[in-house]
Amino acid sequence: MKYTRITALAAISLAATLSLTACDGNGTVKDSAAKGSSSSSSSSSEGGSSSDGGSKPESGSGSGGTQADSAKSGSGEGTGARTDAANGAAETGGKVTFCKxxxxxxxxxxxxxxxxxxxxxxxxxxxxxxxxxxxxxxxxxxxxxxxxxxxxxxxxxxxxxxxxxxxxxxxxxxxxxxxxxxxxxxxxxxxxxxxxxxxxxxxxxxxxxxxxxxxxxxxxxxxxxxx
Incomplete structure (x- = not known):
């Protein structure tokens, strides 16, 4: 009887241990899944950043468009400056030859x-x-x-x-x-x-x-x- 009780207690203890282990295992699996999900989410977020990175060329293109506009504007100013310079030269006689x-x-x-x-x-x-x-x-x-x-x-x-x-x-x-x-x-x-x-x-x-x-x-x- 004493042996039987010990065996029963041992069985109960083993079952409890297995149950706890199972819970810990499940918890561990769940934590791992959560971590995996978080990692995946992070990767997804980074992927979105990468996607944004994919949009960086568009941003670069926009910046390039601004530069192109600036270049055009600069070119226009240059033309205006050359025109003003030409007008100034004409007014001051810079391009006028001497009378024959x-x-x-x-x-x-x-x-x-x-x-x-x-x-x-x-x-x-x-x-x-x-x-x-x-x-x-x-x-x-x-x-x-x-x-x-x-x-x-x-x-x-x-x-x-x-x-x-x-x-x-x-x-x-x-x-x-x-x-x-x-x-x-x-x-x-x-x-x-x-x-x-x-x-x-x-x-x-x-x-x-x-x-x-x-x-x-x-x-x-x-x-x-x-x-």
Missing amino acids: TEDLAIDAAPDEADSGRINITMINRGSTTCSATGFAGVDIKDADHTSNPIERGHAQPRITTLKPGDAAVFDLAYDIDTTGNSLASPTNILVTPPNETHTVTLDWPANAGAIKGAYTDVQVYPTHTTN
Whole structure:
């Protein structure tokens, strides 16, 4: 009887142990499944991130589209800048060539009687805009057939751009001889427009005042517009 009780108790204990083990096993399996499910969910979430990663090229494409738009915008700005630069160059005479002698109608006349100043006018009779900026080359021819170069006066050239029909003026200045004993007997003015090599011969104005001193005392000043 005592043996039987021990055996029965041992059987009950074994059954309880097996039951507990089974529960632990089930619990373990369940935990593993949960972990597996969590891992799968995590993998799925990472997979979704990877899927988002798959959408990254779309994001990159969008960014590239923005860059392309920026490039287009930059290109437009560049074009505008080039256009503005071209307009600026046209306005400042940057792309305007110098006037040719053959395209200029040139004349000389005293500014006022006995003023000691002769105005030389150059009219652009060509079909395009040109520049007459700077100093003209001037020689005065004397009755003795000698030619005397005229020195430049102390003045800064001004931008002188001539549209067709526009005029530019430059001056010869000297002191008037009122004694009647002037040694200068000018007959002609030889004019070479700024940056040109071809010369035009003009008559010395008949009503211009007599030159005091020598031709080296006469000065030529830079061109300017009449506007």
